[in-house]
Amino acid sequence: MAEQSRYLLNDDQVPTSWYNIVPDLPAPPPPPLHPATHQPIGPDDLAPLFPMDLILQEVSQDRYVPIPDEVRDVYLLWRATPLHRAHRLERALGTPARIYYKYEGTSPAGSHKPNTAVPQAYYNAKAGIRRLTTETGAGQWGTALSFAAAQYGIDCEIWQVRASYDQKPYRRAMMEAFGGTVHPSPSDVTEYGRKMLAEDPTNPGSLGIAITEAVEVAAQDPDSRYALGSVLNHVLMHQTVIGEEALLQMAMAGDVPDVIIGCTGGGSNFAGLTFPFLREKLAGTMDPEIRAVEPASCPTLTKGTYAYDFGDTGGMTPLVKMHTLGHDFIPDPIHAGGLRYHGMAPLISHIYELGLITAESRLQRECFAAGVQFARTEGVVPGPEPTHALASTVDEALRCKETGEEKVILTALSGHGMLDMAAYDAYFAGELVDHEFSDELMAEALTRLPQLDL
């Protein structure tokens, strides 16, 4: 009998609730502030952007929020996702470590993003909203929201960061296949986009700019709302289905993780896998190291400042306390488009400050090298984003080889890279450059942070 390599769950084991980590934390996260008054915002301040169900989730103190049947029915198209034991990677590395990966690439978008796109589209449709606007980087989020909007019969309009729009034409086609409309950002259909293009017609865009454009359109149309693919509390909470499933699956495998490793851009994939394990850690039932891995070119946790800043580049969003490189920072065009965000989710930033997780940064070429090794052994070409977690996983496994430790490593394989092959192509052609964020850039950004009189 072959070694078991996949741990699957039945439909009835798919979670029926999302997990909200906020009430379990030893200290509450700092509140978001109104961009003009600098006072804590209330639900009404967010009403032009989000439906009330999502606003209430954003500020919820309930540990568990039930997943509506209409959402869970759609989840069941691809959930539960598989947990794999990476036997073949382990053997290639010659490590005594046991490596597991939770794979979200079997979803409609090929990543974890539909886990929150579906409930967001559902709650908006339920509130009578007719159109969702959003931004997308690598295109994963835009694809997910296009798919989700189609499930509930509402429209979806997407501003895609120009650099990714040009690098990944198949992503646009896929958003259109699901029924979405796509603009390169900066675009000429918003005031802010036109302003950016007037300053620099070749602006490669950034998530911050694309957010401003999508927010501008939603704020001006009472039938439209905005949807964000990461960063916010309710988004992170929706993603906890990943970790809840993984807890059951690790138990099936009879192993308890010593290290849990995920990549972080906005932070939702990382939170999704790790928050349920962090609950267990806080309860004392296990004690894994929980490690965030970010790109060296956009290292919010390891190099950023923990301060109140805008979520977007145009300064239209509330001020949130987070690790930031400055809201006007435009990262180098690394190929892991999903990790090109100037800030980190406030909740993850807070948890990092509490000392509950660790963080490190990685250069992109070592990440692609790990991705190729993973593809050739495990048969999945990973998205550029999770290759950051894989690079850290490989190093951890090689350390175990030296020390002889049989560590159990659990890593978040947030999506496949089939629509990112142009990036692999550039890697094989030796065209990728390792960009590193500098202390000088940070010092400069500090001078432009909003000045609060708190």
Next chain:
Amino acid sequence: MAEQSRYLLNDDQVPTSWYNIVPDLPAPPPPPLHPATHQPIGPDDLAPLFPMDLILQEVSQDRYVPIPDEVRDVYLLWRATPLHRAHRLERALGTPARIYYKYEGTSPAGSHKPNTAVPQAYYNAKAGIRRLTTETGAGQWGTALSFAAAQYGIDCEIWQVRASYDQKPYRRAMMEAFGGTVHPSPSDVTEYGRKMLAEDPTNPGSLGIAITEAVEVAAQDPDSRYALGSVLNHVLMHQTVIGEEALLQMAMAGDVPDVIIGCTGGGSNFAGLTFPFLREKLAGTMDPEIRAVEPASCPTLTKGTYAYDFGDTGGMTPLVKMHTLGHDFIPDPIHAGGLRYHGMAPLISHIYELGLITAESRLQRECFAAGVQFARTEGVVPGPEPTHALASTVDEALRCKETGEEKVILTALSGHGMLDMAAYDAYFAGELVDHEFSDELMAEALTRLPQLDL
């Protein structure tokens, strides 16, 4: 409790044997003939191209052939694949039919092709072969063989039909990610390729030409062998893991199929799903209609002649009796590259002649329309090839809507279309043209078939 939408199997339910339909057929299939002598070929004639284990499988009379552990271990990276009930598509169509799809898109290549690539690479490596050569159309097969070769430490060199090479650049990158080497076909690295290019430097290629190139290289190097992704008996047999799993999964669902629908190019995906059901049909335990759907531009079963012909364009392969459009037929460049083959698997041709299956052809635009409807309801953007089966499935479900019949339809979703988004793009842009094969073309092809004195 939500309706069940996925039927999963555990690792120990993944088949341990392949099913060989030949001994169960009411009449034996006609033998392949030597291209020069026109006499039935023996195992030795095939030895320059294939390792003996595969040759013996090609002519096997055993009903079941055990799957080696080294192959099954790799299968377990993604098998068993899920069987889905298409609740959301059914509701969109308003049909009383119950639609199931067996989804092979979760494999390393995103299609059913690794099911045979893995054993082919294994048996070659076991025989001491160092390099596999092959052709690929859409790129699915080349991706699968690159991945498979990497599992057993051997090289893989691929000739990709020029039309697909140009339409699908991500596929080449993916073959390279798994370690393969890719040439556009016709290429300047083979004698036959150079001849083709001399006649027409803009030759878009065909599977027949690419096969000739790959066979030429393998035949000249004692350390190399050739691998074929469809058509041959052993390839069809390897694919029966699909149908064996689907039999178990349909039983879990408590339904027996009335109609089973698959697309046919070379025929391996169709055979893989249907042969185990055909075994049951021949044994009298069920009586489904088994339907092959082919492109109207390359309709081998519905318009081709049943005759001995070459498998390749250059006339290097044995002569096999099959439905053929003529070995020098170059199909219009439809976007379902995997269905652009001038012949049909001899075993499927034989079974069609025995009246055990039905066949129909479809124009490509109606196929893409069905593909988009499927994507928006079920969340999988299908490959252009299985959209042919989906178009037929949708029509069958709509017929049931008219008659009120609660038919059980099982369809083969052989792969996703994430690497075929350029084709969807062309469809949305209104650039796709419906090509239809003509009787005149067939009459002309008949004059060029090899003349046998039997």
